Amino acid sequence: MIQSAYIHIPFCEHICHYCDFNKVFLQGQPVDEYLKMMKKEMQLQVKTYPSAPELETIFVGGGTPTSLNETQLQYLCDSISETFTLKKDGEYTFEANPGELSREKLEILYQSGVNRLSFGVQSFTDDLLKRIGRTHRAADVYETIEKAQSVGFTNISIDLIYGLPGQTMEDFTDTLDKALALDLPHYSSYSLIVEPKTVFYNLMQKGKLHLPPQDTEANMYEKLMETMEKHNLHQYEISNFARTGFESRHNLTYWNNEEYYGIGAGAHGYTGGKRIANHGPVKKYMNPLQADELPVLETHVVPLNEKMEEEMFLGLRKTAGVSMQHFKDKFFVEMTEVFAKPIEEQTRHGLLVQENDFIRLTEKGKLLGNEVFQAFLNG
Amino acid sequence: MNREEKLARQSRIRNFSIIAHIDHGKSTLADRILEKTNALAQREMKSQLLDSMDLERERGITIKLNAVQLKYKAKDGEEYTFHLIDTPGHVDFTYEVSRSLAACEGAVLVVDAAQGIEAQTLANVYLALDNNLEIIPVINKIDLPSAEPERVRQEIEDVIGLDASEAVLASAKAGIGIEEILEQVVDLVPAPQGDPDAPLKALIFDSVYDAYRGVVAYIRVFDGTIKPGDKIKMMATGKEFEVIEIGAMTPKVELRDELTVGDVGFLTGAIKNVGDTRVGDTITGAKNSATEALPGYRRLNPMVYCGLYPIDASKFNDLRDALEKLELNDAALQFEAESSQALGFGFRCGFLGLLHMEIVQERIEREFNIDLITTAPSVIYDVILTDGTELKVDNPANMPESQKIERVEEPYVKATMMAPNEFVGTIMELGQKKRGNFVNMEYMDENRVSIVYEIPLSEIVYDFFDQLKSNTRGYASFDYELIGYRPSKLVKMDILLNSETVDALSFIVHTDFSYERGKLIVEKLKKLIPRQQFEVPIQAAIGQKIVARSSISAMRKNVLAKCYGGDISRKRKLLEKQKAGKKRMKQVGSVEVPQEAFMAVLKMDDTTPKK
Numbered sequence: 001m002i003q004s005a006y007i008h009i010p011f012c013e014h015i016c017h018y019c020d021f022n023k024v025f026l027q028g029q030p031v032d033e034y035l036k037m038m039k040k041e042m043q044l045q046v047k048t049y050p051s052a053p054e055l056e057t058i059f060v061g062g063g064t065p066t067s068l069n070e071t072q073l074q075y076l077c078d079s080i081s082e083t084f085t086l087k088k089d090g091e092y093t094f095e096a097n098p099g100e101l102s103r104e105k106l107e108i109l110y111q112s113g114v115n116r117l118s119f120g121v122q123s124f125t126d127d128l129l130k131r132i133g134r135t136h137r138a139a140d141v142y143e144t145i146e147k148a149q150s151v152g153f154t155n156i157s158i159d160l161i162y163g164l165p166g167q168t169m170e171d172f173t174d175t176l177d178k179a180l181a182l183d184l185p186h187y188s189s190y191s192l193i194v195e196p197k198t199v200f201y202n203l204m205q206k207g208k209l210h211l212p213p214q215d216t217e218a219n220m221y222e223k224l225m226e227t228m229e230k231h232n233l234h235q236y237e238i239s240n241f242a243r244t245g246f247e248s249r250h251n252l253t254y255w256n257n258e259e260y261y262g263i264g265a266g267a268h269g270y271t272g273g274k275r276i277a278n279h280g281p282v283k284k285y286m287n288p289l290q291a292d293e294l295p296v297l298e299t300h301v302v303p304l305n306e307k308m309e310e311e312m313f314l315g316l317r318k319t320a321g322v323s324m325q326h327f328k329d330k331f332f333v334e335m336t337e338v339f340a341k342p343i344e345e346q347t348r349h350g351l352l353v354q355e356n357d358f359i360r361l362t363e364k365g366k367l368l369g370n371e372v373f374q375a376f377l378n379g
Numbered sequence: 380m381n382r383e384e385k386l387a388r389q390s391r392i393r394n395f396s397i398i399a400h401i402d403h404g405k406s407t408l409a410d411r412i413l414e415k416t417n418a419l420a421q422r423e424m425k426s427q428l429l430d431s432m433d434l435e436r437e438r439g440i441t442i443k444l445n446a447v448q449l450k451y452k453a454k455d456g457e458e459y460t461f462h463l464i465d466t467p468g469h470v471d472f473t474y475e476v477s478r479s480l481a482a483c484e485g486a487v488l489v490v491d492a493a494q495g496i497e498a499q500t501l502a503n504v505y506l507a508l509d510n511n512l513e514i515i516p517v518i519n520k521i522d523l524p525s526a527e528p529e530r531v532r533q534e535i536e537d538v539i540g541l542d543a544s545e546a547v548l549a550s551a552k553a554g555i556g557i558e559e560i561l562e563q564v565v566d567l568v569p570a571p572q573g574d575p576d577a578p579l580k581a582l583i584f585d586s587v588y589d590a591y592r593g594v595v596a597y598i599r600v601f602d603g604t605i606k607p608g609d610k611i612k613m614m615a616t617g618k619e620f621e622v623i624e625i626g627a628m629t630p631k632v633e634l635r636d637e638l639t640v641g642d643v644g645f646l647t648g649a650i651k652n653v654g655d656t657r658v659g660d661t662i663t664g665a666k667n668s669a670t671e672a673l674p675g676y677r678r679l680n681p682m683v684y685c686g687l688y689p690i691d692a693s694k695f696n697d698l699r700d701a702l703e704k705l706e707l708n709d710a711a712l713q714f715e716a717e718s719s720q721a722l723g724f725g726f727r728c729g730f731l732g733l734l735h736m737e738i739v740q741e742r743i744e745r746e747f748n749i750d751l752i753t754t755a756p757s758v759i760y761d762v763i764l765t766d767g768t769e770l771k772v773d774n775p776a777n778m779p780e781s782q783k784i785e786r787v788e789e790p791y792v793k794a795t796m797m798a799p800n801e802f803v804g805t806i807m808e809l810g811q812k813k814r815g816n817f818v819n820m821e822y823m824d825e826n827r828v829s830i831v832y833e834i835p836l837s838e839i840v841y842d843f844f845d846q847l848k849s850n851t852r853g854y855a856s857f858d859y860e861l862i863g864y865r866p867s868k869l870v871k872m873d874i875l876l877n878s879e880t881v882d883a884l885s886f887i888v889h890t891d892f893s894y895e896r897g898k899l900i901v902e903k904l905k906k907l908i909p910r911q912q913f914e915v916p917i918q919a920a921i922g923q924k925i926v927a928r929s930s931i932s933a934m935r936k937n938v939l940a941k942c943y944g945g946d947i948s949r950k951r952k953l954l955e956k957q958k959a960g961k962k963r964m965k966q967v968g969s970v971e972v973p974q975e976a977f978m979a980v981l982k983m984d985d986t987t988p989k990k
Binding site: 006189190191193214215217218221238239254260262267268269270275277298300306309310313314349351366367368369370371373374377 | 910912932934935936937938939940941945946947948949950951954955957958961
């Protein structure tokens with residue numbers, strides 16, 4: 001039974017230089033039609049893949065969900081609540097851009113049961129924000145968060161990026177300090193990965209992108225972990241920090257290798273034992289829905305061995321690691337039997353450790369996670 | 380045919396090659412000649428038809444020769460039989476060139492009207508003169524704006540000493556002068572001499588392996604007649620076979636009843652190995668044998684050796700199969716199994732030169748799908764030990780300890796370089812740097828000089844040609860021939876990764892350059908080997924003495940700390956890609972070393988890397 005849903009809004013007012021998510025410029029897009037089709041997709045999906053009576057989590061991301069106008073936002077929230085029932089203590093997150101959230105929009109969200117906001121802050125250095133193509137400035141962050149809190153939101157998270165071109169250790173420390181001063185219950189901090197089809201990628205091809213060297217990036221990550229720890233924000237996943245009880249349950253769905261709906265253009269779902277990718281371009285996404293068909297681009301039936309691999313390379317991202325008992329309950333085989341070699345090898349390298357029922361990354365392992373994850377892949 | 384008919388036909392045979400520097404238009408001229416003699420309908424014309432292998436076509440060079448029989452109706456009203464024999468265009472294949480020239484009575488010398496004579500041209504002209512060939516000079520590409528036919532005409536006279544007053548001014552590309560060339564072939568190239576009734580003497584100038592027919596030997600008959608069913612003998616190897624098919628290429632394969640004096644064609648005879656039909660060998664009758672073989676046969680010996688190892692150790696047998704298949708077609712390729720502590724099981728292979736080596740490597744990777752690690756090429760060193768024994772060392776890893784060595788001798792070549800005179804200084808500097816001894820310098824005309832150096836072959840193998848090309852902005856041309864062994868102050872340099880000697884990275888170096896090269900290689904490896912989970916010291920050592928060191932710092936961070944949303948497949952793909960990248964590396968001790976690192980000893984810029 002599926003207990004989580006991800007819903008994708010691919011529209012943006014501006015495109016950031018590093019973003020390779022499925023997105024388009026908002027202007028001139030058939031947004032109303034899109035929302036209508038997405039409502040249809042939700043209903044079709046629930047019919048095809050039965051949902052639990054009540055969902056644990058809903059996450060609306062993008063793109064920029066808050067680029068929708070008030071009417072559209074209301075329509076979206078109504079579609080969601082007409083299709084899904086959220087548990088009483090369920091988690092309902094909206095991604096938002098600082099500076100793009102009016103009080104009206106915040107009210108709509110709050111009234112619709114949204115109880116968690118995740119802001120794409122990225123940095124408190126205005127210069128850097130400009131350089132990475134963000135339109136908001138540090139001042140907007142304070143204003144928007146204050147507004148959100150005054151409407152009644154308490155569970156607020158912000159995203160920060162490190163390893164940006166031209167970013168120094170001082171820039172990042174300063175950003176961390178300012179972020180923590182907000183005293184929020186949750187922070188995510190990702191390292192910049194330059195992906196194809198982004199402005200940064202093109203610059204890099206031309207030799208015009210100057211990223212901090214690996215050592216600086218490693219120092220930033222260590223600084224991040226150390227600072228968060230000091231502020232009682234425990235690291236529950238490689239890039240995520242929270243006060244106890246405020247861990248993002250939606251993201252944990254991914255790391256726990258559980259199923260979820262993926263709804264919207266370019267969204268990815270894990271339903272009925274299949275990893276499913278939707279068509280990305282808005283028109284291509286809407287066409288099949290007009291004929292009452294799911295807008296599926298790719299389906300991959302996950303075989304048992306891959307399921308077990310994923311249990312490991314996703315689960316090991318969590319600080320807690322992977323439970324051996326849970327593994328056995330799920331797959332009817334011992335983890336230490338299936339993965340004897342990588343566990344032994346990575347333990348010997350000092351990257352993995354076994355503690356009680358759990359296998360988890362060591363401190364060193366957190367920095368070299370990919371080395372460990374790869375070892376669990378066959379072939 | 381009776382004797383008179385044979386002799387009459389013989390008098391109207393003309394056998395010739397085209398010799399030219401690479402890019403001077405040999406293949407295009409061959410195409411035009413084929414067109415002009417109607418050997419092919421237009422629609423059958425594939426540009427540059429004589430280059431048959433894909434690889435040749437891609438690289439624009441000819442590695443396997445071909446011979447075509449053509450009919451030409453001359454202005455004197457007679458119909459002549461032409462055999463156009465193609466020659467490979469690279470210094471690695473000098474011997475094969477000389478044998479195919481030996482099958483001819485004449486050669487068309489193509490010189491680029493803008494660039495003039497190049498080292499390669501000259502080397503081949505000398506080969507042709509050695510074989511007593513009549514040379515027909517052709518000045519090609521006269522339609523180029525930069526063409527200077529008169530200067531080039533003078534150069535041909537001054538440098539080669541040929542009468543170039545009748546040289547044809549041509550443009551193979553534009554089809555200018557082709558008929559004139561063919562008429563000169565009729566008039567100037569002598570008809571074959573020889574007796575159709577004498578014991579058989581036929582020269583093998585090439586052989587290829589065909590999966591259905593076995594070895595196909597390309598031959599030129601000098602005396603006697605050969606027919607299917609004849610028992611023949613290879614004079615050098617003593618092997619006997621029965622002729623199954625004979626024929627000629629027009630360029631389509633056409634079977635014939637016999638080949639006689641002056642004919643150029645092919646024969647098959649259930650021959651399984653090209654090693655039995657060695658280029659340069661003479662075929663004679665098994666019973667009615669000739670007393671003397673044709674002159675000039677020599678067994679081809681490899682000049683350059685390297686180790687070939689499969690990246691995936693389980694592909695060792697596949698690699699052996701691949702080498703065996705290539706050997707069927709390539710009598711010059713030698714290999715024997717060897718093992719390396721660092722690389723496991725592989726083969727030490729001998730090649731005629733660097734190009735030959737690259738071609739073989741590429742064919743193995745491309746046609747047989749085996750990823751290879753190639754160790755840096757080495758020449759054969761003569762090592763005289765203190766106890767008087769002599770060793771031939773073709774693998775630096777096998778060089779004995781220095782205390783046991785009385786002296787080491789290395790092969791030297793005579794290198795001829797030609798370039799505009801503004802580069803004299805540059806070339807001499809390079810010659811000096813490459814441990815060369817200056818021999819001679821000559822002005823070919825006011826602007827161009829020819830410089831001769833004696834240089835160790837190992838320096839040529841190292842990066843001499845690349846350096847020459849880049850230092851002279853591509854203007855210099857270059858040719859070399861082996862002149863023998865000379866004593867040198869050579870030492871073995873070992874490379875240690877994480878304090879372990881990696882035998883596959885050892886190389887031989889002159890004492891005077893050892894520090895410099897040690898430093899270079901260490902820095903180069905530092906760049907090529909990715910960061911590992913621990914710090915990896917790199918050292919260059921002569922015996923126990925460390926001459927250079929550096930280290931690769933430990934990998935600090937490799938973790939996907941990115942928000943991928945729910946796109947797990949993407950995450951998996953990324954991990955799989957990283958893992959596949961690792962698989963292409965060789966695990967040496969505890970260090971993962973990429974393919975390129977093993978060639979680093981060879982390909983490094985002679986500038987100190989900037990930190």
